[in-house]
Amino acid sequence: MNIRRTKVRLAPDQSRVILRPLRFATDAEYRRIIQRVQNVPEAEVRRLLEQTLAEFSTRHRDLSGHFLKRFNQIAHLLPAGDLSEARKLLIGSYFMFEYSIESAGLFNPSIIPHPDQSNLPKGSLRFLLSLRSTGEGHISSISFRTGIVDAHRQVTVDPPAKLLTEPALVDNPSYQKDLFCRKLAEMGLACGLTEGVMNRLGESFTLDNLRESIKATPGVADHCRFDEDPIAGGLWLLAKSNYEIYFPKDQDLSECVILPVTAQQSNGIEDVRLVAHEEEKGKTAYYATYTAYDGRNVLPQMFVTEDFRHFKFTTLNGTGAKNKGMALFPRKINGHYAMLSRHDGDSLFYMTSDNVHFWSDSRSIIEPLYPWEFIKMGNCGSPIETKDGWLVLTHGVGPMRKYCLGALLLDKKDPSKAIARLREPLMCPETAEREGYVPNVLYTCGGMLHGKDLILPYGMADRVTGFAVIPLSEILSAMS
Numbered sequence: 001m002n003i004r005r006t007k008v009r010l011a012p013d014q015s016r017v018i019l020r021p022l023r024f025a026t027d028a029e030y031r032r033i034i035q036r037v038q039n040v041p042e043a044e045v046r047r048l049l050e051q052t053l054a055e056f057s058t059r060h061r062d063l064s065g066h067f068l069k070r071f072n073q074i075a076h077l078l079p080a081g082d083l084s085e086a087r088k089l090l091i092g093s094y095f096m097f098e099y100s101i102e103s104a105g106l107f108n109p110s111i112i113p114h115p116d117q118s119n120l121p122k123g124s125l126r127f128l129l130s131l132r133s134t135g136e137g138h139i140s141s142i143s144f145r146t147g148i149v150d151a152h153r154q155v156t157v158d159p160p161a162k163l164l165t166e167p168a169l170v171d172n173p174s175y176q177k178d179l180f181c182r183k184l185a186e187m188g189l190a191c192g193l194t195e196g197v198m199n200r201l202g203e204s205f206t207l208d209n210l211r212e213s214i215k216a217t218p219g220v221a222d223h224c225r226f227d228e229d230p231i232a233g234g235l236w237l238l239a240k241s242n243y244e245i246y247f248p249k250d251q252d253l254s255e256c257v258i259l260p261v262t263a264q265q266s267n268g269i270e271d272v273r274l275v276a277h278e279e280e281k282g283k284t285a286y287y288a289t290y291t292a293y294d295g296r297n298v299l300p301q302m303f304v305t306e307d308f309r310h311f312k313f314t315t316l317n318g319t320g321a322k323n324k325g326m327a328l329f330p331r332k333i334n335g336h337y338a339m340l341s342r343h344d345g346d347s348l349f350y351m352t353s354d355n356v357h358f359w360s361d362s363r364s365i366i367e368p369l370y371p372w373e374f375i376k377m378g379n380c381g382s383p384i385e386t387k388d389g390w391l392v393l394t395h396g397v398g399p400m401r402k403y404c405l406g407a408l409l410l411d412k413k414d415p416s417k418a419i420a421r422l423r424e425p426l427m428c429p430e431t432a433e434r435e436g437y438v439p440n441v442l443y444t445c446g447g448m449l450h451g452k453d454l455i456l457p458y459g460m461a462d463r464v465t466g467f468a469v470i471p472l473s474e475i476l477s478a479m480s
Contacts, residue, residue: 001474003427008155010109010131010145010465012102017059018164018257019066020099021073030077030095037091042084049090059098061163067092101141101164101257102133105437107459110274110381110446112286114146115308123151125450128308129457130272130288131465132445133257134437140268142258142290144308149450155467160254167245167258167311172206175242179357186317186358189234193220197235210239238315246310253308260292261313267295271324273445275382278331287356289316289326289339300326300341302356319343320351320359325378327446328356330385333415340392342378348394350416363416366408372398372425373406380405381446383415384454388476390415393447393456396425403441404428405458407475420479427468429460436461 024030040048057063071092083091114126129145147157181198184190197220200213214220220232240262247256260266270291277285285304292299300321303313316326325342332338336352339359343349347367351359368377373396380393390410395403404425411417429442439461447456449472456468 001426001478002471004153004469006155006467006469008157008467010106010157012104012106012133012463013160014100014103016102016160016162016164017098017100018166018259019060019063019096020259021070022095022097027077030074033094034074034078034091037087037094038079040090042087045084045090046086049086049093052090052093056098059163061165064089066096070095099135101135101143101259103136104134104138105459105463106131106133106143107462107465108132108271108443108445109457109459109465110272110288110444111448111455111457112274112276112446113448115284115286120148121150123451125149127448127455128253128274129157130274130445132270132272132459134268134462138268139260140270140293141260142269142272144253144256146253149455153450153453153455153469155455155469158254161252163255164257165247165251165255167247167256169261170244170246172208173242173244173312174204174206175210175239177201177203177205179355180238182355182358183238183315183317184235187234187238189231189238191231193217193231194235196220207239210235242312242314244310244312249307249309256308258311262292264292264294264297264299264301266293268293271445273327273381275328275330275446277328287328289328291324298324300324302326302328314357316357316359318353318358318360320349320362326359327379327382329383329390329415334413338415340379340383342376346376348377348379348392350410365410365416365418366394366421368396369421370396370423372396372402372404372428374398375401377406380444383410384447384449385412386449386472386476388412389419391454391472391475393426393444395443400440402429403443405442405444405456407479409476409479420476422475422479424478426470426475427456427458433460433466436463438462 067089071088110130114128131143132140133143134140196217197213272288272290274288277287279285287304289302292301300316303311305311320343323343323345327340329338337356339351341349349362350365351362353359375397377396380395383390383392389412392408394406405427406422407426408421409419434440444458447454454470
């Protein structure tokens with residue numbers, strides 16, 4: 001097969017750092033450090049602050065603003081008294097640190113056509129790429145790149161911004177009552193008490209509305225005891241697990257980084273699978289399924305955006321919403337949302353649903369068959385529609401835990417039917433591609449068609465990302 005591996009490489013850049021809050025386990029630890037800064041003479045405070053700003057201000061936007069925000073978050077721990085602006089900023093600086101988001105790796109890419117295709121040469125396609133950025137502690141976040149595939153299938157990636165921006169969290173997000181109640185039932189929390197809380201709310205409500213309803217419902221703990229009350233705690237956990245973030249509209253997409261927010265994500269947001277989904281009235285919504293990891297458990301979740309500035313993160317529910325590898329089809333099939341999954345941890349399933357948040361109706365479609373996938377197999381991104389059927393990129397794990405890529409074809413009208421598959425791998429790690437953070441792994445979270453070719457970004461050994469260009473006709477003709 002004519003597979004052209006390009007020379008384009010996206011390697012981790014340890015200089016791409018973001019500010020993160022430095023946290024301690026007890027209030028006593030915060031107070032001890034604060035007191036030490038309080039004992040510093042005012043002139044020395046100004047000198048230390050000037051030195052810190054001079055050393056770090058070129059690496060972050062509005063560093064003083066970040067210091068002041070962090071100070072305000074811990075100000076309740078300070079003794080009463082007026083402080084100079086310089087001392088506030090200096091105290092804030094002691095409770096922040098730099099985190100290199102991709103110090104360990106930049107890999108497992110997913111690619112879609114960019115929403116903006118304006119001002120391009122004839123035959124060119126602008127793309128948007130999501131990447132798994134992994135830093136200290138193997139914590140993974142989401143970063144983005146953009147680039148162009150020209151008429152000759154040459155791939156170029158735009159240089160990323162040097163400064164990084166973390167999104168703002170929407171303080172008081174809104175929820176749909178019917179969807180929230182359905183999720184409560186899936187969690188086993190539907191009871192008289194939760195019904196009492198929900199009956200006080202309108203068809204749509206905010207986080208503040210929920211807090212007040214919990215406090216006003218007899219028998220349910222107030223919000224300060226949520227961690228001690230299973231009913232109140234369950235309501236609050238569900239609400240906080242469905243959240244919204246936003247970035248300023250004037251910032252380059254490569255400057256935006258999405259880090260874990262919830263407890264379920266605390267050790268990483270992994271392996272995003274992007275898809276441009278056809279909505280009603282000709283609209284497009286950009287969905288992404290991903291794996292939330294808390295250090296022990298994996299949980300499939302989803303976000304949706306219309307502009308890659310405002311993102312809504314939601315939980316997924318149902319018997320099919322577990323394990324890794326959920327990937328949404330780019331349009332409804334026979335009036336239903338359609339999804340691929342690997343909820344048994346071993347093989348591929350086809351699922352349909354009337355609601356994109358709930359997945360229970362599943363059918364097994366493909367199991368490991370060939371030696372290179374004997375350990376397990378899974379999908380590698382959302383299915384790609386072709387005139388011959390739905391092209392699904394897969395991965396298989398074989399001897400010595402070597403990850404290779406494969407492909408199969410699903411029936412266009414009934415994707416629960418697999419009509420062909422590759423007997424041999426589409427791609428396996430070769431030479432230098434084998435070496436990295438996790439050896440012998442070649443993996444992708446999604447490819448894209450451009451004309452008659454598959455544009456395939458792929459991760460090498462959980463460290464570096466490369467690109468391959470493969471004629472679609474050769475993939476299909478090799479299937480049996």
